[in-house]
Amino acid sequence: MTTSTSDAASRFSGRQQSPLQRLQGLLHSYPWVSPLVILIVSFIVFTILNPRFATAGSMGLLFQQTAIVAALAIGQTLVILTAGIDLSVGAIMVLSMMVMAALAKDGGMPGPLAMLIGLALATGAGLLNGLLVTRINLPPFIVTLGTLSIFTAIALLYSGGSSIQASHLPDFLNALGNGFSIGGLRLTWGVLLVIVMYAVVGFILSQTAWGRYVYAVGDDPESARLSGVPSKRVLLQVYTVAGLLYGLAAWALIGRSGAATPNAYPQANLDSITAVVIGGTSLFGGRGRLVGTLIGALIVQSFAFGLSLAGVNQQYRVLATGILVIVAVGIDQWIRKVK
Amino acid sequence: MAPSKLPLAVDHIPSEKRHVYDAEPILSGRDLRIQWGHVVGLDGVNLDLYKGEVLAVIGDNGAGKSTLIKCLTGAYQPTAGQIYLDGKEVDFKRPQDAREAGIETVYQQLAVIPALDIASNLYLAREERRPGPLGSVLRMLDKKGMAKRAGDSVRELGIQTIQNMNLAVENLSGGQRQAVAVARAAAFGSKVVVLDEPTAALGVKESGMVLDMIKQLRDNGLGVILISHNMPHVWEAADRIHIQRLGGCAGVITPASHDMGEGVAIMTGAKKLTQDTPA
Numbered sequence: 001m002t003t004s005t006s007d008a009a010s011r012f013s014g015r016q017q018s019p020l021q022r023l024q025g026l027l028h029s030y031p032w033v034s035p036l037v038i039l040i041v042s043f044i045v046f047t048i049l050n051p052r053f054a055t056a057g058s059m060g061l062l063f064q065q066t067a068i069v070a071a072l073a074i075g076q077t078l079v080i081l082t083a084g085i086d087l088s089v090g091a092i093m094v095l096s097m098m099v100m101a102a103l104a105k106d107g108g109m110p111g112p113l114a115m116l117i118g119l120a121l122a123t124g125a126g127l128l129n130g131l132l133v134t135r136i137n138l139p140p141f142i143v144t145l146g147t148l149s150i151f152t153a154i155a156l157l158y159s160g161g162s163s164i165q166a167s168h169l170p171d172f173l174n175a176l177g178n179g180f181s182i183g184g185l186r187l188t189w190g191v192l193l194v195i196v197m198y199a200v201v202g203f204i205l206s207q208t209a210w211g212r213y214v215y216a217v218g219d220d221p222e223s224a225r226l227s228g229v230p231s232k233r234v235l236l237q238v239y240t241v242a243g244l245l246y247g248l249a250a251w252a253l254i255g256r257s258g259a260a261t262p263n264a265y266p267q268a269n270l271d272s273i274t275a276v277v278i279g280g281t282s283l284f285g286g287r288g289r290l291v292g293t294l295i296g297a298l299i300v301q302s303f304a305f306g307l308s309l310a311g312v313n314q315q316y317r318v319l320a321t322g323i324l325v326i327v328a329v330g331i332d333q334w335i336r337k338v339k
Numbered sequence: 340m341a342p343s344k345l346p347l348a349v350d351h352i353p354s355e356k357r358h359v360y361d362a363e364p365i366l367s368g369r370d371l372r373i374q375w376g377h378v379v380g381l382d383g384v385n386l387d388l389y390k391g392e393v394l395a396v397i398g399d400n401g402a403g404k405s406t407l408i409k410c411l412t413g414a415y416q417p418t419a420g421q422i423y424l425d426g427k428e429v430d431f432k433r434p435q436d437a438r439e440a441g442i443e444t445v446y447q448q449l450a451v452i453p454a455l456d457i458a459s460n461l462y463l464a465r466e467e468r469r470p471g472p473l474g475s476v477l478r479m480l481d482k483k484g485m486a487k488r489a490g491d492s493v494r495e496l497g498i499q500t501i502q503n504m505n506l507a508v509e510n511l512s513g514g515q516r517q518a519v520a521v522a523r524a525a526a527f528g529s530k531v532v533v534l535d536e537p538t539a540a541l542g543v544k545e546s547g548m549v550l551d552m553i554k555q556l557r558d559n560g561l562g563v564i565l566i567s568h569n570m571p572h573v574w575e576a577a578d579r580i581h582i583q584r585l586g587g588c589a590g591v592i593t594p595a596s597h598d599m600g601e602g603v604a605i606m607t608g609a610k611k612l613t614q615d616t617p618a
Binding site for chain 2: 209210
């Protein structure tokens with residue numbers, strides 16, 4: 001009995017695989033490989049189109065432009081790993097930013113306190129999303145579509161629709177826009193914060209039990225529950241942590257844009273989803289790596305940056321991003337067929 | 340206060356296995372009743388399970404097999420009756436309670452996560468952390484240690500076809516997935532393992548592999564409850580067979596005392612088991 005099955009297994013594992021099957025297997029184990037290849041190829045192409053692309057100065061600018069969407073995409077990755085989607089990322093960030101700025105300017109609060117309250121508000125907003133998803137069992141798409149409107153409206157009502165300029169804000173709130181240079185490479189504290197966020201969340205996802213629960217809940221919530229994973233609690237925590245991460249992005253955005261504007265970054269939601277999807281994380285949950293999201297965010301921004309350096313109409317960036325999204329989801333469908 | 344043993348007909352138990360029944364039962368149910376409104380799910384069922392035996396539970400759909408098992412594993416709470424584990428009365432509020440007490444269940448729907456690797460699945464919700472501050476402060480998982488121990492548990496059950504513990508479960512066949520689920524139960528079930536239809540979705544060879552694993556669990560000294568619709572599998576693997584019928588126990592037989600036809604006849608009510616000669 002056992003000998004015959006192990007014979008079958010050795011025949012199975014020893015069978016010839018076509019190069020295409022081997023590629024499929026590789027992408028299945030390392031879903032971030034294909035976005036990495038796209039990133040490298042696009043870097044080479046943009047450098048050929050305009051050699052200024054590959055300079056340290058350009059890279060510093062590219063990193064600064066990528067920082068905000070990259071920060072939002074961390075929370076988005078957590079939510080998508082649980083087979084959810086978060087359409088309220090931008091709205092939570094903007095609301096949190098407006099609260100931080102108004103508390104400091106109109107409320108006269110010290111910068112760190114205003115920042116912490118804004119951060120707590122963003123965390124609470126994420127918790128609200130999580131409660132609606134886990135307690136009332138509403139689909140994440142509907143919950144966050146609703147809270148997208150709610151938070152956007154509150155941000156506009158609260159701020160009266162007007163921006164608060166950096167000059168009216170304490171240094172602490174603007175600090176993430178400042179930076180330092182290594183050679184010709186200029187980095188801001190905001191870029192550094194985002195790198196630290198990736199390192200910490202990446203560590204948690206890959207090295208701790210909680211990270212495994214996120215994957216398990218996204219892949220098969222019922223099996224996870226039967227195995228003893230507190231599925232609902234993990235889901236609630238994911239939305240709450242995502243809210244906290246959007247709050248940190250809000251702080252970085254004040255420094256980046258030099259003002260707190262209630263209609264800042266309107267395309268944040270779709271950009272963050274695009275980065276996650278291009279980065280190889282499956283919209284069906286349970287599959288993907290955070291490093292892929294960082295690569296995905298870099299791809300989207302390097303397209304924008306590279307094409308503008310090459311003097312190409314910006315609409316081609318939008319076009320190229322659209323094609324990439326469809327290709328990325330197509331690849332995901334294909335590699336999920338590995339049996 | 341442990342209950343007195345249910346009567347056993349030792350004549351139909353092979354002599355080399357009789358010592359198993361000299362000990363006290365590891366798990367007992369007495370007069371278990373479940374009622375939802377006026378629907379009776381269980382109608383006063385008694386059961387003894389001994390260490391080192393496979394007790395099969397058979398019965399028609401709706402006979403109360405699953406209800407009985409869910410009572411014993413904490414998924415349902417009986418309306419009346421007592422459950423004893425190792426001679427002590429227990430009161431499981433949730434499946435987690437039963438698991439912590441040493442009763443592992445392999446569910447029909449498998450409860451493995453396809454995207455996670457074998458070691459992660461074996462240790463899911465029971466992860467072990469690295470020693471020292473890496474584990475206590477940074478909460479880092481002891482991936483290497485878990486993979487090594489997962490390999491040990493799988494080999495202990497005589498499964499040779501699974502070698503690489505870092506392989507995602509989705510790459511495994513149905514039988515191998517079932518093997519992972521059984522290995523998890525074996526690794527953590529210190530007293531009793533309950534398997535719900537473990538061979539239902541499997542081919543002939545893979546069923547054979549799973550039945551071998553079940554016998555291995557028994558030989559390792561666990562009490563094993565096997566719920567199955569597949570009579571040849573039951574007659575191959577079971578030491579005793581508990582027959583559920585209409586919410587009650589229609590009798591306990593052994594593969595030696597009755598053949599499959601008789602078992603099915605008792606199960607469907609075509610034949611009555613005389614109550615004074617339980618096996």
